[in-house]
Amino acid sequence: MTMDASPMSVKSPAGEESVIARLLSGQLSAVGELYDRHHEAVRRFAQRLLGDATEAEDLVQEVFVRLPRIAGSYRGESSFRSFLIGVTAQLSRHHVRAAQRRRSLHERSAAAGMSERPEAERPDVQSERQRLAKILTQALDQLSFDHRVAFVLSEVEQHTSREIAVLVGVPEGTVRTRLLHAKKRLRAYLEQEGLP
Numbered sequence: 001m002t003m004d005a006s007p008m009s010v011k012s013p014a015g016e017e018s019v020i021a022r023l024l025s026g027q028l029s030a031v032g033e034l035y036d037r038h039h040e041a042v043r044r045f046a047q048r049l050l051g052d053a054t055e056a057e058d059l060v061q062e063v064f065v066r067l068p069r070i071a072g073s074y075r076g077e078s079s080f081r082s083f084l085i086g087v088t089a090q091l092s093r094h095h096v097r098a099a100q101r102r103r104s105l106h107e108r109s110a111a112a113g114m115s116e117r118p119e120a121e122r123p124d125v126q127s128e129r130q131r132l133a134k135i136l137t138q139a140l141d142q143l144s145f146d147h148r149v150a151f152v153l154s155e156v157e158q159h160t161s162r163e164i165a166v167l168v169g170v171p172e173g174t175v176r177t178r179l180l181h182a183k184k185r186l187r188a189y190l191e192q193e194g195l196p
Helices: 016-024 029-050 053-073 080-091 093-111 123-141 145-156 161-168 172-192
Strands: none
Touching: 016 029, 016 053, 029 053, 029 080, 029 093, 029 145, 053 080, 053 093, 080 093, 080 145, 080 161, 093 145, 123 172, 145 161, 145 172, 161 172
């Protein structure tokens, strides 16, 4: 497959090529425009990956702060949004660990009776929602970082194995293997917890 060397060789939303060109030429005002265009998609991905809105927003900020330094690695092999998702996946490793530590602390606090309960929700509904959220979060926490990234990109973000391979910089076969192991481990954990 022959790739055009131009970073503008992939379809981008109307007018984005000029913004990317300005970014690549060092114009920092382009970062703000790209932030406006892609912040929401990058934040959604980060939140799905991390499971915490505050951590996700911190990660998004880190991605866009680093953008002027890393923009030169954009080669136009995918959309610029996909490039940003790949950068987010790469930078998220320490954020995942921090989020896991905070969840553990929160769970210990809740067990000690220190958590607050939302007023509008019935106690039984709230309890079941919290139980399911805890199980799902713990299930994702059982995965290695690489398996978690592959799973979220595939099952939540709906990327193909080939797209994920480009985003995270590994062979497509490696992505498929990671997905297979992630799904197997998640299934086993959820069955252990009594969920179908």
